[in-house]
Amino acid sequence: MQGRLMGFMTYLIRRGVTWHFRFRLPDDLRGRAVAAYWPNNLSALINPKLGRIKQEITESLRTSDNSIARARAGVRISDTELLVREARRFLAEGPARTIPEDVIEHLAQRRLQELLAADDAVRAKGLGLDMTAMRSAAASGLLICKRENQPPHGPTSPDRSGMTRDDLDLFAFGVDRLAADLRLGVALRRPPNWVQAAVDAALAERGIVLPPDAPEREALDIEFLAATQRAFAALKMRNEGHFVPTPPSPPDPAERLGPTLSETFEQWKAGTLLPGMKVPRSSTATEAEFCIRRFRELHGDPRIGAITREHARSLRDALWRLPTRLPAHVEKLPLPDILARNDLGDYPRRSSGTLGKHITLITAILSKGADAYDLKFNGAGWSNPFEGLKPENNDDELNRDPLSPEELAIVFSSPIYTQGERPRGGKGEAAYWLPVLSVMTSARLSELAQLRVCDVRRDEGTGIDYLDINDERGKTLKAASAKRQVPLHMVLLRIGFLDFVAWRYASDEDATAKLFPGLEPTGKGGRIGKSWSKWFNNWRRSKLKIVGEDSRKDFHSLRHTFKDMCRAARIEEEVHDALTGNSFKGGGKGVGRRYGNGVPLEVRAEVVASLKPPGALLQLRWTKPS
Incomplete structure (x- = not known):
């Protein structure tokens, strides 16, 4: 018990009467320079002024009670260790160079919601414009063209809140100009620069770097363009006096479809997916890592709730074709490149027992991930896509003489x-x-x-x-x-x-x-x-x-x-x-045997x-x- 308390005390410091959490980051991360595309979910590790990973993370626990401080520190230890693992993985693998379809859809929905929510904020506060002087000049003979369907003039001085009539005129003018820009973008199938800048910001937030010619980048550009055009159509209707509600913020795919396959694997490997879960043996983790690596080479890194039966069958069939005892220079190739070779017949076949182990492992990882993130109960209608895909003869007894x-x-x-x-x-x-x-x-x-x-x-x-x-x-x-x-x-x-x-x-x-x-x-x-x-x-x-x-x-x-x-x-x-x-x-014959x-x-x-x-x-x- 004393050792456990001492372990907590290494993460606690007292400043005045208040306890603070302190986590000294590992040597391989501390002070390391980071790229501009560092993921937003890992920003807690970064000193923004230096553009480097912090030496340590400190945070007030907002309590002078030692027992409360230890309880709060326990949560932060777990969270920070997860950040460290994710940072190491990001530094080792680099930014993601693909983006799942569900994330593209989510980002487009969020774009629409954010534009309308920002419009709500502007209309609620107003700009406080007063163009009385210009209208007086117009009355003296300088004509200002009147837009069709223009509502009658209201008060020009700002109320306690909300937009003035002049705010509305200026806002409507800007919306019309940008809407025309969007229509041209749709006609050319090329988003305006300011829409592309929004796409870049959304990718940077998630630490994703897509090549300009990547199909996913084109799909994201078009979805952003469509979402922006829908938002500006709604703004125009608001300007004309129609009530257009702002939709709720769309749930992140992680809430509905769980984490990505690689994130799920890392938590499974560390034994942190479920309370009381044991850390798998190193040999088991190595076999599982092989399965996850080969899946990602075929299908990228989707969220576990987005993995389909077609994904699962494709992996099983590909692993069955993948020989064993490959030379090192062949083994390190991506799975599609290996399967495209014409010399695979020179190497031993993978046994059905080994294939069965692969399928059993990835089935178990997905099941535990689904339990951890309640995929069966959040409306996603989830069922394990690998269930029942083990080969018929997967008994080791049949694979040796x-x-x-x-x-x-x-x-x-x-x-x-x-x-x-x-x-x-x-x-x-x-x-x-x-x-x-x-x-x-x-x-x-x-x-x-x-x-x-x-x-x-x-x-x-x-x-x-x-x-x-x-x-x-x-x-x-x-x-x-x-x-x-x-x-x-x-x-x-x-x-x-x-x-x-x-x-x-x-x-x-x-x-x-x-x-x-x-x-x-x-x-x-x-x-x-x-x-x-x-x-x-x-x-x-x-x-x-x-x-x-x-x-x-x-x-x-x-x-x-x-x-x-x-x-x-x-x-x-x-x-x-x-x-x-x-x-x-x-x-x-029943449980009595046990x-x-x-x-x-x-x-x-x-x-x-x-x-x-x-x-x-x-x-x-x-x-x-x-």
Whole structure:
């Protein structure tokens, strides 16, 4: 509690009796020069005199009560952190170079409303013009032409409020001249300069830079021209004595259609979309970022409520055509450019399981965004456009083939197991033990790579040795169901797994040391075991000549071998799902399956003991490295 209070106090300063909020901006932003098209929604970060990002943000909290100040500071911390994230994204990506149709429509409606609201203000206050002297000169013989349908002369001196008769004359003259300018603009399909200046101001307010020849710029120019002409037609009717009400300010698309897809993703990634939402794993966030990036390359960055079923189908179909393992120079290309290439057949196809994960992720992000911004209840009639678009066969079980007994024999009779060979990419003893453990425990590569010495445990009550697969000490798991205890089969004990664990403990004298040192997070998203998996697949293909159709055989195939062993032993699916860390679907048999503590350790141990290990493992014996 004390640490939490101290955290708040770093954002609070007292000046006199009043508390103020102070947020020191990060080093990568502080004092940085900004361009003229800096978005208006980020203006709170800018020192307008210097044209640079402020050193810090300060604001009076208007209270002398410390508890009230802390509560108000909490809100401002969240708001300012969001500004910082948006500023970093804007500086990294630059201004938007496209504008959605709904925003074009909104800006045009706002243009009409603002012109009529400004006219209301002028008519309410008036200019106070008095042209009596000029009318006297006209009476002396200098004629002033009278407009047709001109209302009778009223008082020329200003009342306490409102326009004078002379104000009206001048205003009507200006409206007529500008209306003629607009009619010419419509005829030429080219807005007058003063309308284009209004378009520029609207774009600058949103931090958008459109090339002069962009189709969106032409559409916005025409919509602004039409809205301005409608407004001036209304002004003319007012001048002629007709009542024309000013429409209410149009709601921003964000209120009706929610934030943009990229804004929604950033909030989802930070875990701030909904109260109590968890921050997604870095690997999950990386996969989601891939989906969002590819969507934006196809369709821009619309608001989530404006994403259509056609958008969703287009992305799904494009991702299905997008191969995997593309060279870096191809991978970085926009999605339409990649799909236009004629060499895509040279690369492996994307599996239906992977595509299913992509669709599941973007479906979840949109659903949470819709919940956060009440899209289902604000009249937008929203439904998730990605719902039901997953491929028919999206089960990972269908995307890998288990290794045959002959192929297992090839793996476990290789020099790694018979001659003590330890290839550099295999990371020492990991090259020996990871395949063995995967076959006999069904653990995923990422789960094995994160194991600590202390995760190999013995139950004191039963004497059962087991792997404790958990999310402690910074480890991450694929899903909640992956957290489990897997009893060790007797063949692992005969091969010498517990001797290996004891050797690792003696090496570091630390029970929390990594069981397989050298396996570190690599690549974007920091996925542990990724480089080892690449080595294993290269070794399998080039050294062992084990090549599956369409890359259906890899390290994950060893885990499928365990599943086949369970089926051969006629083990109930609920039990072997508990061993493999899969979520048991239950065949639609009700929620009762989810009650209780799951399958007991003793039952799991009996089941594991009943498994018949591959014959290739029976002759293995691990020896301590010299």
